[in-house]
Amino acid sequence: xxxxxxxxxxxxxxxxxxxxxxxxxxxxxxxxxxxxxxxxxxxxxxxxxxxxxxxxxxxxxxxxxxxxxxxxxxxxxxxxxxxxxxxxxxxxxxxxxxxxxxxxxxxxxxxxxxxxxxxxxxxxxxxxxxxxxxxxxxxxxxxxxxxxxxxxxxxxxxxxxxxxxxxxxxxxxxxxxxxxxxxxxxxxxxxxxxxxxxxxxxxxxxxxxxxxxxxxxxxxxxxxxxxxxxxxxxxxxxxxxxxxxxxxxxxxxxxxxxxxxxxxxxxxxxxxxxxxxxxxxxxxxxxxxxxxxxxxxxxxxxxxxxxxxxxxxxxxxxxxxx
Amino acid sequence: xxxxxxxxxxxxxxxxxxxxxxxxxxxxxxxxxxxxxxxxxxxxxxxxxxxxxxxxxxxxxxxxxxxxxxxxxxxxxxxxxxxxxxxxxxxxxxxxxxxxxxxxxxxxxxxxxxxxxxxxxxxxxxxxxxxxxxxxxxxxxxxxxxxxxxxxxxxxxxxxxxxxxxxxxxxxxxxxxxxxxxxxxxxxxxxxxxxxxxxxxxxxxxxxxxxxxxxxx
Numbered sequence: 071x072x073x074x075x076x077x078x079x080x081x082x083x084x085x086x087x088x089x090x091x092x093x094x095x096x097x098x099x100x101x102x103x104x105x106x107x108x109x110x111x112x113x114x115x116x117x118x119x120x121x122x123x124x125x126x127x128x129x130x131x132x133x134x135x136x137x138x139x140x141x142x143x144x145x146x147x148x149x150x151x152x153x154x155x156x157x158x159x160x161x162x163x164x165x166x167x168x169x170x171x172x173x174x175x176x177x178x179x180x181x182x183x184x185x186x187x188x189x190x191x192x193x194x195x196x197x198x199x200x201x202x203x204x205x206x207x208x209x210x211x212x213x214x215x216x217x218x219x220x221x222x223x224x225x226x227x228x229x230x231x232x233x234x235x236x237x238x239x240x241x242x243x244x245x246x247x248x249x250x251x252x253x254x255x256x257x258x259x260x261x262x263x264x265x266x267x268x269x270x271x272x273x274x275x276x277x278x279x280x281x282x283x284x285x286x287x288x289x290x291x292x293x294x295x296x297x298x299x300x301x302x303x304x305x306x307x308x309x310x311x312x313x314x315x316x317x318x319x320x321x322x323x324x325x326x327x328x329x330x331x332x333x334x335x336x337x338x339x340x341x342x343x344x345x346x347x348x349x350x351x352x353x354x355x356x357x358x359x360x361x362x363x364x365x366x367x368x369x370x371x372x373x374x375x376x377x378x379x380x381x382x383x384x385x386x387x388x389x390x391x392x
Numbered sequence: 393x394x395x396x397x398x399x400x401x402x403x404x405x406x407x408x409x410x411x412x413x414x415x416x417x418x419x420x421x422x423x424x425x426x427x428x429x430x431x432x433x434x435x436x437x438x439x440x441x442x443x444x445x446x447x448x449x450x451x452x453x454x455x456x457x458x459x460x461x462x463x464x465x466x467x468x469x470x471x472x473x474x475x476x477x478x479x480x481x482x483x484x485x486x487x488x489x490x491x492x493x494x495x496x497x498x499x500x501x502x503x504x505x506x507x508x509x510x511x512x513x514x515x516x517x518x519x520x521x522x523x524x525x526x527x528x529x530x531x532x533x534x535x536x537x538x539x540x541x542x543x544x545x546x547x548x549x550x551x552x553x554x555x556x557x558x559x560x561x562x563x564x565x566x567x568x569x570x571x572x573x574x575x576x577x578x579x580x581x582x583x584x585x586x587x588x589x590x591x592x593x594x595x596x597x598x599x600x601x602x603x604x605x606x607x608x609x
Contacts, residue, residue, distance in 0.1 A: 105419045109429045356419045357412065 079171060080161075087160060091307040092122035098351045105355040132296035137200060140293065144198035149294065149301035152191030156308040159184035163315045164239040166325040166335035177238040178230065181316055182223060185271060188309060189215035192273075192280060192290050195302070199293035207289030210362070211280035214270055217369040218277075222267035224377035228260040228384040229253055229320045238316075242324030252323035256387065259380040261321045263373050268313045270369070273306065275354040282359060314346035315339075439518040442559070444501045446519040447494050447532060448541035450512060458538060459513035459572075462487035466505035466514055474498035475505060492534045497527060506559045512572030515554065517544040 096111065096118070103110025111118030136145060162177040164170040174180060189211055196208015230236060232253060233244035245252050254261055270277040281289030291302045318324060318339060327338030360368070401410070430437060449458045462479040474495040479487040505514050517540065524530050532540070545551070 101423065104425075104427060105423050107422055107425055107428050109427045109431075112429075112431065352416060352419060356415045 076171070083160060083171065084157065087157075087308060087311065088304065090311065091304050092126060094307050094311070094347060095125070095303075096122045097347070098354075101348070101351045102355045105352070126300070129300040130297055134296040134298060135293075137293050139200040141198040141200065144194050145293075146298075148191045148195035148198055149298045149305070150191075151194065152188050152305035153301045153308070155184045155187040155191065156305045156312060159312045160308070162238060163312065164242060164319065164324065165339050167239075169325075169336060170239060173237065173239055175235075175237045178226060178236045178241070178316075178320075181312065182219065185309065185312070186215065186219060188305060191305070195294070196280075196290040199290070201293050203286045203288070203292045204290045207280045207282075207286050207292070210282075211273065211290060214273070214277065214279060214365065214369075217366060218267045218270040218373075221263050221369060221373035221377045222271055224374065224381060225260045225263035225267060226316075226320055227377070227381050228257045231381070231384050231388060232256065238319050238324075242319055242326065245323045245326070247323075247326045249323070249328060252321065252326075254321045257321060257380070257384070259376055259383070261317075263377045263380065264317060264321070266368070266373060268317060269350070269353065270365070272309045272313050272350075274310065274350055276357040276360050277365060278359060279362060279365060284359075310347060310350060311343065314343045314350070317346050318342040443518045443520070444503045444516045446517050446522050446540055446544075447496065447499070447537060448515055448517050448544055449492065449534065449537035450515055451538050451541050458489065458492065458534060459511045460489055460492055461511055461513070462489050463510060465508045465510065469504045469508045471502060471504070472498045472500045489534065492537065494532045494537065496530045496532055503559060510570035510572065512570075515541070515559070517541070518548065519544055 099121075100110040100118075111121040114120040114124045136142060159181050161171040162174055162180050164173070192211045192215075193208045196204045196206070196211065199205070229241060233241045235241060235244065269275075273280050279289075280286075281291060283289075286292070291299055294302060322342050324342075325336055325339040327341075331337040449460065451457070452459045460477075462477060464477055464479075467473075467475040467477050474497075476491060476493045476495070477489065478491040479489055482488045501516075503516060506516055514537075519540070522530065545554070
């Protein structure tokens, strides 16, 4: 019986998240369109509101092409690895008090593990497609994710030190309900490092080198088509949502807001996550892509020292306050 | 020589990355601006004089047929050789048209045929939506070209004096234009008022040679 309820909850979470992913693409196209003085999708439904559904149907019925020279089992497995790991990361996210599928004590570590595994899928996709563009995309992704996992992890060490826990619900609880007690203020350096590393982790502009359209066609997803392409797309957007949720939980006080919303406790959480996603899109509409050596220099020479400094300062603060 | 590529920034500007913030401010401002998109099939673009659209043969109200005299000037001047004319001599030595066809898929829409026609028989209308799924439908023979003209007059409300100012050969003397091109036109259609690029032509700095002065030479 318990398993049945859990399965039902999982199905509900999946359905809701996938719906959000679909409309996140709409949100993105509309915002970027208006920022570029265009309109974005306008044709399907009122102001293009049914566009994501049309896109979904289209990619579902499109021909699925597997290149002749591809490593077939890996080629088929890669998008599934990407999507499954990203979906697994959703399990530990607390959307509100008690609204969490798996309230495990190593939540933050689990998320790191899953987002690293997702890049494994990307590398496999790049390798298995047997094409120079996908291979270069996969290689770039590997180097980028390895470089940016470190500042990302280090930037959250400060949060772990302050809250004394890796459990995401406890991190939120430790920040208190007041808007002034969220970790954004004591961890401003950590937030800065986290924010940049977050863009790089999700392969978003200005760090979208793994799928740099101008040089690599479409990077690691060049050889994919139809629903398999859509799986990568979904994985990328779920990844964005997961990372935005982590940012919300660790720095912006999770589901706590200025006042409680009756009947719908995750209101503030969703609002903050969408704030993050808006910034993602806003940055995409504004910035050009980093050069590869600049990307590496930023990660290793600026973000890691900054994150280490942040850990030191946090430790100092903790000692002094105590 | 040392080239300074970047403007100097002070420490605060470096930390805050002011250039990125300026860029973000610009995109945020543009988010609330009015899109310049024209929703095309619902909202048609404005048509300007001199638009070189679908070809048409002007229907002569007297003979109820094409004005074409078969002089072959359009077929000769056509750079893409897409006008196919066949004639046979009539009783009094005039040419009678057997076939007048334009292969629009080869046409480059230069408008030379319209400019060169001495009787104003061929013209280009403002119609631009005539795409088709088969090639035969865009190979215009005489009947289709005449029908194009009828449909154009019906849709736009022009009468058969429709002469586009852009197609009057520019800079020449009025008297040397063929008779069909010499018909009365509004003041802004005359040589001085003709369209040059997107601007209406300004009165020239040098004096124009008028017809009377040309007669003196």
